[in-house]
Amino acid sequence: MNKYKLNILFVIANNRTRKDGKAPIICRLTYKSKRKEFATGQFTNPDYWKSKDQMASPPNENYVNNQLSLISQKLNQAFLLLQFKEVDFNVDDIYNSFLGKKSNAEKTIKDAFEYHTNRMQKLVGIDVKQVSVQKYFQTLEHVKTFLKFKYNKNDYLLKDLKMNFINDFEYYLKTEKKFKPHSVYKAIQRFRRVIRVSVSADYILKDPFVFHKIKKPKKQIVYLTQTELASLEKHKFSQVRLEQVRDCFIFCCYTGLAFQEMTNLDAKNIIKGFDGKQWISMERQKTGKQFSIPLLLKPKKILENFLRSSNDSNNKLLPIISNQKFNSYLKEIAEIVGIDKNLTHHIARKTFATTVLLYNDVPMEIVSELLGHSKMSITQEHYGKIVQKKVSEQMIFLSKKLNLKNNK
Structure with missing residues (x-):
């Protein structure tokens, strides 16, 4: 369990009051001094809102209060779940977990490839060829067979990705898959690209490829005399x-x-x-x-x-x-x-x-x-x-x- 607490605060957005006199209720999360705000979908008259009690007073505001209570419960459940998983997470991860999405701390290698290939797919016909997207799918298949071979797993958390994983994957391609140097280089190059995109998307905090070096092989040109x-x-x-x-x-x-x-x-x-x-x-x-x-x-x-x-x-x-x-x-x-x-x-x-x-x-x-x-x-x-x-x-x-x- 970490020592940081999650603070949940409901506030009224007075500057967005509707014609019927009601204003939206916003949920403000604070964790590790970072904030995240989102709309609760609930509205009330600012005059009915009791900031200290974090609730709307009657008449007819029981539904609103019940919905806010449910949101608080779900947020606390999401927070506790992340704590039990003993992963490093931030306020965005808590919000994603609340929505039923994977937190960035729970993102896997498959998630990273999916994110990258989806982005590439949208660029097909603009500045990306379909054959290029297909090569990333092929690289993912090589990673998956390596995971089965080395760890007997179907996937792997990005947060656990270290230099030894990359070195072992490269070794596997050379020894078990019998890849030629150029094919090994290309597979590692594509894997590196996927991980670097994941770093920019905050899926992973540090790039495990930073100190990894692989020499680009010089291909022997074969031609007819x-x-x-x-x-x-x-x-x-x-x-x-x-x-x-x-x-x-x-x-x-x-x-x-x-x-x-x-x-x-x-x-x-x-x-x-x-x-x-x-x-x-x-x-x-x-x-x-x-x-x-x-x-x-x-x-x-x-x-x-x-x-x-x-x-x-x-x-x-x-x-x-x-x-x-x-x-x-x-x-x-x-x-x-x-x-x-x-x-x-x-x-x-x-x-x-x-x-x-x-x-x-x-x-x-x-x-x-x-x-x-x-x-x-x-x-x-x-x-x-x-x-x-x-x-x-x-x-x-x-x-x-x-x-x-x-x-x-």
Whole structure:
């Protein structure tokens, strides 16, 4: 039990007297020198109000007094309940408990995620993508499985959240879930964001992430080399499904389209550019940024081939297949062609940025624009090493060239 007392005082709001001469009765709570006022929903004539006795005098004010008495009882019950729970609470928590709501001191990790995702959901279509909201739901599922594994609980009080919880969660993702470094980083990053929003909402007093450090892993860029890309283009597959998936993959190697963009591509996305040539114009699903890509000869021929053989009436320019099946077929394709890489659709986009653009001396700022990145720094972060490798190769070539001249 704490030493602080709850003071309940009913006061008349004389400045809000109605035409019938009655004024609202306000309840004023004071706890730890902090006040909270709320309307009781009861009215009385100020002349009938006895401030010292905290009641209205007759005639016909028994109902009002009974209602005020009930409010006092419920407030004291809420106060006692919070005391028995031995949680740190404030006057707002007492009021919330009185209303039947959870006090901030009783808020849990699930409450924190719900608060954050609800706020995000309202921003979908404004400056948030639905896919971003979904990732927070995925992170919550990881937290829930961790709670079952570590504590055999379904939820966890935010007030009990300490550094050791975060460290154990990170360790769990690495050892039990077998997450790769980048996936661990993203899960922790989203969890941190949820907790920081909870701090700003007064769900939790201190941010347990303040001293937690997790190093952002540098992702290894996997892409097809010129030789691998050429081998893939030349290979003749006996199965139509593999031939189609290969062609779609090659199409994306020369356009940089993400999987969903490839699936959504239809006739209206092919426009006549300022140069009189055909361009692909779309909105980047991940960032919402509009981007345009010149339709090179190879992807143009692939579109023409699909157009000739297609019987679909859905206006889509490429065959529609699930991401799971697409990547599954790519595994078969890689094995048949002899490409020793874990081939997925995303590698096509990486190949476009590296083998097709950067290795053909397309400037970084143009690469960033063609990829539809929201910031130039994102492109530099992902592909800076590729540029360094290109510079190194050019310098070796230059060195050999100079040596030949000197030896003459």
